[in-house]
Amino acid sequence: MTGELNMNRSCYTARPFGGAFTQKFSGIFSPVSWLSGIPILMYHEVAERDEVDELARWTQRGYILVREDFDRQMAFLAAEGFQSVSLNDLYNWSQGQASLPPKPVVITFDDGFAGNYRHAFPILQRHGFGAAFFVVTNRIDEPFMMRWSELSEMHRQGMEIESHTANHPLLSTLTKERTRDEFVGSKRMLEDKLGGATRFLSLPNGDSNPFYVPVVKAAGYLGGCGSQFGFNTPSTDHFFWRRIAVKHEIGFDGFRDLLLRRRSTMLYHAAKAAAKTAVARTLGKKTYDRLYNLVFGVQEQDKSKQQ
Numbered sequence: 001m002t003g004e005l006n007m008n009r010s011c012y013t014a015r016p017f018g019g020a021f022t023q024k025f026s027g028i029f030s031p032v033s034w035l036s037g038i039p040i041l042m043y044h045e046v047a048e049r050d051e052v053d054e055l056a057r058w059t060q061r062g063y064i065l066v067r068e069d070f071d072r073q074m075a076f077l078a079a080e081g082f083q084s085v086s087l088n089d090l091y092n093w094s095q096g097q098a099s100l101p102p103k104p105v106v107i108t109f110d111d112g113f114a115g116n117y118r119h120a121f122p123i124l125q126r127h128g129f130g131a132a133f134f135v136v137t138n139r140i141d142e143p144f145m146m147r148w149s150e151l152s153e154m155h156r157q158g159m160e161i162e163s164h165t166a167n168h169p170l171l172s173t174l175t176k177e178r179t180r181d182e183f184v185g186s187k188r189m190l191e192d193k194l195g196g197a198t199r200f201l202s203l204p205n206g207d208s209n210p211f212y213v214p215v216v217k218a219a220g221y222l223g224g225c226g227s228q229f230g231f232n233t234p235s236t237d238h239f240f241w242r243r244i245a246v247k248h249e250i251g252f253d254g255f256r257d258l259l260l261r262r263r264s265t266m267l268y269h270a271a272k273a274a275a276k277t278a279v280a281r282t283l284g285k286k287t288y289d290r291l292y293n294l295v296f297g298v299q300e301q302d303k304s305k306q307q
């Protein structure tokens with residue numbers, strides 16, 4: 001049962017094997033991006049406290065936020081004067097075609113879990129925030145996942161519903177044709193069901209391959225989110241936007257310190273991200289994935305099912 005979802009490893013690192021080493025780390029330790037870059041928050045699931053154990057069978061426990069904790073984070077953002085901006089706003093700003101409010105933040109959710117609608121959506125609305133929800137189109141309507149009717153309602157209320165592929169494969173396991181199928185198929189399905197254009201995506205597990213950028217550009221996507229830690233400036237590659245993973249264990253203080261850009265907190269996260277990337281490179285991706293699953297107690301996926 002668990003394996004059927006094919007998404008039990010959540011996003012943890014961006015393109016550990018694509019591009020030059022220097023490219024991967026550029027900006028992570030940059031005080032300029034820390035001071036002026038735009039934060040994109042990456043959430044996965046929000047749940048009632050007594051739902052966490054059950055949900056942890058389907059995704060990493062660390063990526064499940066208790067409803068009250070998520071509410072407190074949103075209340076903090078509102079009290080501090082943060083304003084949510086859409087991916088479309090971020091893209092236009094990155095192209096020099098628009099300006100952003102003084103304290104912008106982009107709020108994103110990966111995977112399309114049911115609590116995104118049930119718990120996160122009303123809290124976002126109460127605080128006046130918009131968000132982008134990256135959904136796996138072939139998983140919609142499955143148990144524990146959002147339904148099409150819920151996505152339609154969120155879309156009508158101004159939320160961005162975007163692609164997290166059709167089946168949540170690791171891109172590094174895909175051919176060019178399969179890569180195209182995942183992004184074109186999910187885009188078409190979202191556009192058919194919800195109306196409007198799907199312009200943005202997030203990479204499953206932050207993983208990539210050499211075909212990804214040309215394929216999604218040709219398909220009409222404008223930008224995409226990876227999972228590597230960092231803030232975004234106009235020079236950040238807009239097909240690998242950096243994100244801040246909001247995991248349960250960072251706690252409220254950790255969340256506040258990141259958003260307030262406390263130097264020691266940023267250094268800690270940047271060093272951790274760099275170390276992860278370096279370890280993945282050294283071990284090789286498959287070994288790294290296996291170790292990661294072992295450590296975090298989630299099941300190894302049957303790669304053949306993802307093809």
Ligand SMILES: [Zn+2]
Pocket residue numbers: 007009010011110111164168203204205
């Ligand atoms: Zn994912």
